[in-house]
Amino acid sequence: xxxxxxxxxxxxxxxxxxxxxxxxxxxxxxxxxxxxxxxxxxxxxxxxxxxxxxxxxxxxxxxxxxxxxxxxxxxxxxxxxxxxxxxxxxxxxxxxxxxxxxxxxxxxxxxxxxxxxxxxxxxxxxxxxxxxxxxxxxxxxxxxxxxxxxxxxxxxxxxxxxxxxxxxxxxxxxxxxxxxxxxxxxxxxxxxxxxxxxxxxxxxxxxxxxxxxxxxxxxxxxxxxxxxxxxxxxxxxxxxxxxxxxxxxxxxxxxxxxxxxxxxxxxxxxxxxxxxxxxxxxxxxxxxxxxxxxxxxxxxxxxxxxxxxxxxxxxxxxxxxxxxxx
Numbered sequence: 224x225x226x227x228x229x230x231x232x233x234x235x236x237x238x239x240x241x242x243x244x245x246x247x248x249x250x251x252x253x254x255x256x257x258x259x260x261x262x263x264x265x266x267x268x269x270x271x272x273x274x275x276x277x278x279x280x281x282x283x284x285x286x287x288x289x290x291x292x293x294x295x296x297x298x299x300x301x302x303x304x305x306x307x308x309x310x311x312x313x314x315x316x317x318x319x320x321x322x323x324x325x326x327x328x329x330x331x332x333x334x335x336x337x338x339x340x341x342x343x344x345x346x347x348x349x350x351x352x353x354x355x356x357x358x359x360x361x362x363x364x365x366x367x368x369x370x371x372x373x374x375x376x377x378x379x380x381x382x383x384x385x386x387x388x389x390x391x392x393x394x395x396x397x398x399x400x401x402x403x404x405x406x407x408x409x410x411x412x413x414x415x416x417x418x419x420x421x422x423x424x425x426x427x428x429x430x431x432x433x434x435x436x437x438x439x440x441x442x443x444x445x446x447x448x449x450x451x452x453x454x455x456x457x458x459x460x461x462x463x464x465x466x467x468x469x470x471x472x473x474x475x476x477x478x479x480x481x482x483x484x485x486x487x488x489x490x491x492x493x494x495x496x497x498x499x500x501x502x503x504x505x506x507x508x509x510x511x512x513x514x515x516x517x518x519x520x521x522x523x524x525x526x527x528x529x530x531x532x533x534x535x536x537x538x539x540x541x542x543x544x545x546x547x548x549x
């Protein structure tokens with residue numbers, strides 16, 4: 224009990240000093256330095272050399288001892304300055320589905336106009352990615368972070384560390400980006416697709432949309448049409464240059480409704496609807512999404528898909544967050 228309380232106090236102390244922003248400039252108050260195992264070994268060697276030099280009154284031993292000691296003292300300055308003056312800025316982080324890995328793009332630059340070497344960045348000391356930061360250049364590093372639940376995901380704290388130049392000391396700091404990332408529900412294929420009537424080809428009342436399923440006919444070639452769709456036989460017969468037109472058929476009313484899965488619990492319903500939205504978007508279908516107190520009209524394309532996925536990700540998210548915290 225006391226150990227966990229002490230650990231919580233330590234985390235709170237470091238957490239209060241940890242910078243939280245989308246652009247983090249490392250400062251002295253949030254940067255820490257300690258000797259590595261090699262550094263502690265060097266301290267022990269210096270003490271033994273000092274004792275031996277004192278006992279034997281050997282000037283050369285004193286000279287060598289103070290030379291090594293000065294090397295360690297200079298290492299403190301260089302190691303600390305190697306991490307100081309760095310700027311960490313979050314880049315574009317694409318939303319992913321729950322349980323997938325977020326690829327967090329971080330831009331590193333130097334506000335001190337100097338080069339920084341062997342900078343490790345990661346979620347912990349055992350999983351850091353090293354890079355050199357060259358002055359006057361946009362240096363980037365990508366850190367994979369596992370996502371968990373749908374909704375707004377607060378990025379965990381990130382560690383930056385370095386042992387340059389001699390590996391005798393380790394300097395490190397913790398920081399956290401302020402902007403959350405939206406996580407979509409995990410797509411799960413329904414056991415039986417909702418009877419939308421939108422997956423049968425050429426059914427009565429169906430509409431044609433651009434696709435690659437069926438050959439619809441020929442059209443006059445236009446600049447930009449794929450070469451693979453040119454009708455070379457017609458060109459060889461000197462009938463002109465034509466392109467093959469392919470279409471897919473869908474029903475006029477493709478609606479993904481919350482009530483299509485009455486027996487499934489809430490999160491599973493969202494996963495089913497997420498799967499249907501992704502599948503319909505890949506087939507270039509027009510579709511709509513109906514949720515309790517929210518309806519997204521019929522449309523297609525990446526923007527429409529993103530709008531639907533955002534609605535699924537944020538469905539009752541505030542209530543879900545409060546339940547998890549309690």
